[in-house]
Amino acid sequence: MTGVERGGFGEGVATPYTAIGAATIPPRRADVLCVPIDDEAVLYDHVTDTTFRLNETGFAIWRFCDGRNTMNDVVESIRATYDVDEATARDDVGAAVSEMARTGIIGCNGA
Amino acid sequence: MLVGASVEPRRAAPATDAGERYFQIGVVPVSVGGSYAPAIGDFAALYAEQECQRPPTGCIDVRVNPSARAAALPRRYDVAAGGTDRFHALRSSSVLPHIEWAINWELATSWPGYLAVHAGVVERNGRAALFAAPPQHGKSTLTLGLVRRGWRYLSDEFALLEPSSGHVHPYPKAICVKEGSFTVLNELGLSGGARRFYDKGKKGRVTFVRPSDCHEGAQGGVCPIGSVFFCRYEPGAVPRMTAVSRADAVLRLTRVTFNFRKYRARGVELLADVVRNAECYELTSGDLSRTCDLVASVVG
Known part of the structure; x- marks a missing residue:
């Protein structure tokens, strides 16, 4: 489960996605509105007029993508938060960041 | 259309x-x-x-x-x-x-001043219940069934949300009952009198029920939202309900808000503020009486 569900009236911007590596820093866009609700969140991208829902895991991943943490840092944070094995954390983080990058709400900078 | x-x-x-x-x-x-x-x-x-x-x-x-x-x-x-x-x-x-x-x-x-959510709205104990549904999925029929039971009526078409308070304001238009629900009028004791029928194009024949035909004092007033239901009608189904997360409810509500593009980010914030104080459900409706019983069991 990627933790990202898209809805709303607009189409997400498809960005070219280069291979995500452990040292890649995936920064979330500062201009995307984030509204926490319970343990989840709703995001609104004003550029594409698209609304997204993040479940609990997706919201956590979004928060950890602060422009300083690498992919590996995010994986370790998820492992610590949810007490999951590394393979599960890598799968979840990789899928979520991949989807977020595809929709344009997150960027990926290589180290 | x-x-x-x-x-x-x-x-x-x-x-x-x-x-x-x-x-x-x-x-x-x-x-x-x-x-x-x-x-x-x-x-x-x-x-x-x-x-x-x-x-x-x-x-x-x-x-x-x-x-x-x-x-x-x-x-x-x-x-x-x-x-x-x-x-x-x-x-x-x-x-x-x-x-x-x-x-x-x-x-x-184009009407200013309210976020216009496509939903039926009724009120009980000072709190509104919203029924958001695609066309032909029983929004008006369910609204009518509850109003006939004594709930107060705000609308069968629009939940008009005032932005500063998030409260729903009434638009108590006559309840439109489509041909597929005419038998419901008999069940609810509303089929008598000089009822007129009209042609609503592809939606077939319709008739209109005034809220005052349901009970005295049927019109509801401004109130906060206590529950949100996302409805789908399945003929013959046993009515059932599952909780949905509030974040999911906000996403779904943006899809059924006619003038969302006028509000955009502010609309998301308003809908989030509304659902924070509400219980949210996915409702599969079937028989009207049993569906109303199910709704009443959670709304109180």
């Missing part, structure tokens, strides 16, 4: 005026006029309790005129709102539903 509707807005043709009448339907002021007097009379009969002597401020103005056509051609009727032709009703029996459509069009697209 709109039978006989013009997709190119054009100026309404001038015609001899048959008079103008004014109505305050909850928070929605409406004026109905034009040269086709029977339509004005039909609307006034349905909304007799909401008629005003003077025009309220900011009226949604609807005009009905017979189209200017050659005498040999079948008669049709131009329904304009806000000075622009919106629909062409192909027969006199479809004029009243087209007047309703014209008002709803204005509310959904």
Whole structure:
């Protein structure tokens, strides 16, 4: 489960996605509105007029993508938060960041 | 979607005026006029309790005129709102539903001051229950069933959310019952009297039920939202309900808010504030009585 569900009236911007590596820093866009609700969140991208829902895991991943943490840092944070094995954390983080990058709400900078 | 509707807005043709009448339907002021007097009379009969002597401020103005056509051609009727032709009703029996459509069009697209969510709304114990559903999924029928049980009625079409408070304001239009639900009128004891039927194009025959026909004091007032239901009707299904997360509810509500693009980020924040204090469910409805029982069991 990627933790990202898209809805709303607009189409997400498809960005070219280069291979995500452990040292890649995936920064979330500062201009995307984030509204926490319970343990989840709703995001609104004003550029594409698209609304997204993040479940609990997706919201956590979004928060950890602060422009300083690498992919590996995010994986370790998820492992610590949810007490999951590394393979599960890598799968979840990789899928979520991949989807977020595809929709344009997150960027990926290589180290 | 709109039978006989013009997709190119054009100026309404001038015609001899048959008079103008004014109505305050909850928070929605409406004026109905034009040269086709029977339509004005039909609307006034349905909304007799909401008629005003003077025009309220900011009226949604609807005009009905017979189209200017050659005498040999079948008669049709131009329904304009806000000075622009919106629909062409192909027969006199479809004029009243087209007047309703014209008002709803204005509310959904250009009427200021409220976030317009496509939902039925009823109130109990000072809190509103919203029923958001795709067309033909029982929104109006469920609303009618609950109102008949004594709940108060705000609308069967729009939840008008006031942005500063998030409270829902009433638009208690006559409840539109489609042909597939006519048997429900018998079940609810509403099939007697001089009931009139109209043609609503592809949606078939419809009739209208005034809230006051359901019970005395049926009209509800401004109130906060206590519960949100996302409804799907399955004929013959056992009614069932599952909780949905509030974030999921916000996403779903943005999809059924007609004027979301006017509010955008602010709309997301408003809907989030609304659902934070509400319980949210996915509701599969079947038999009306059992569905109403299920809703009442969670709303109280």
